Amino acid sequence: MAHPLDAIKAFHNAFRADMKLIDASALESARSEKKLTSTIERFRFFNEVLVWHAHGEEIAVFPAVEAVAPSVSEAYEKDHRGLDKAFDALNDAVSANDILATARATAAFKFHLDLHLAKEDSHLYRLVRERVSMADQGKAVGIMANQIPQERFPELVAWLYPLMDGNDREIMTSIWQMVMPPQAFDQAKLLIHKAIGDDWAELVRRIPDLA
Numbered sequence: 001m002a003h004p005l006d007a008i009k010a011f012h013n014a015f016r017a018d019m020k021l022i023d024a025s026a027l028e029s030a031r032s033e034k035k036l037t038s039t040i041e042r043f044r045f046f047n048e049v050l051v052w053h054a055h056g057e058e059i060a061v062f063p064a065v066e067a068v069a070p071s072v073s074e075a076y077e078k079d080h081r082g083l084d085k086a087f088d089a090l091n092d093a094v095s096a097n098d099i100l101a102t103a104r105a106t107a108a109f110k111f112h113l114d115l116h117l118a119k120e121d122s123h124l125y126r127l128v129r130e131r132v133s134m135a136d137q138g139k140a141v142g143i144m145a146n147q148i149p150q151e152r153f154p155e156l157v158a159w160l161y162p163l164m165d166g167n168d169r170e171i172m173t174s175i176w177q178m179v180m181p182p183q184a185f186d187q188a189k190l191l192i193h194k195a196i197g198d199d200w201a202e203l204v205r206r207i208p209d210l211a
């Protein structure tokens with residue numbers, strides 16, 4: 001059965017996958033000295049989701065960690081401010097249409113993001129799994145989910161699902177199925193189907209009652 005923290009891991013994987021696309025596109029432009037492609041524009045929505053996610057961690061996960069492992073989360077909060085700075089640098093470079101500065105900014109952003117997420121997965125969330133009660137883990141993930149403005153949910157699904165592999169799609173969909181009211185989940189199903197197209201059949205194979 002899917003565990004609430006698996007939803008966070010799935011988001012982390014999606015952030016990694018999107019940043020990989022963004023960085024590859026910036027590098028390609030710099031190498032070929034061709035103008036920035038539309039792929040680079042992904043960084044805007046990527047960062048909106050990253051900010052919702054980081055804010056959710058700061059108000060829900062970090063306080064829970066503080067109670068069971070004092071002074072650990074402050075380092076992660078500093079990382080988050082570093083991510084904000086990485087976004088600002090990238091935003092400035094893209095706005096200035098500076099291809100080389102954009103590639104440098106995506107490389108720096110990717111390096112910091114990957115290291116930060118790796119630390120969260122292997123250290124921070126390990127402490128959460130080991131020391132925070134299952135009820136409080138569920139509560140924290142619920143608060144994080146609420147950081148996504150409801151009216152942006154369709155955009156979120158359209159961003160998230162194509163970035164996830166079959167496993168993470170199964171996990172995320174199963175969790176939503178558990179926590180969403182049936183009507184809301186019916187809406188989510190339509191959005192997921194639209195986002196992944198022909199891959200829907202594979203998701204139904206994994207979760208037969210979607211059909």
Ligand SMILES: [Fe+2]
Pocket residue numbers: 054057076080116120
């Ligand atoms: Fe984080």
